[in-house]
Amino acid sequence: MLGLDNPIHIAFLFVLLLLVFGAKRLPELGHSLGSGLRGFKESISGETPARQLDATTVASQADVPATTGASSSAS
Secondary structure (H helix, E strand, O other): OOOOOOHHHHHHHHHHHHHHHOOOHHHHHHHHHHHHHHHHHHHHHOOOOHHHHHHHHHHHHHHHHHHHHHHHHHO
8 A cells, every 4th residue: 555545745755856856847748637537538438528529620610711701701
């Protein structure tokens, strides 16, 4: 057992991480770790998350009116 059931141990690990990596690097490390885990889950399941599909759909819909509006104003 690691003994992480005591809150003092968790606080000690957090302070140690803060000293080693610094306050600016911890959020970056958390973000990269989270995105890596999401990518790993996606590759294992073989499915694309719904958030990515929605963002792609919104981005493609945003491009269509801008292109249509530009071509109609140029005529």
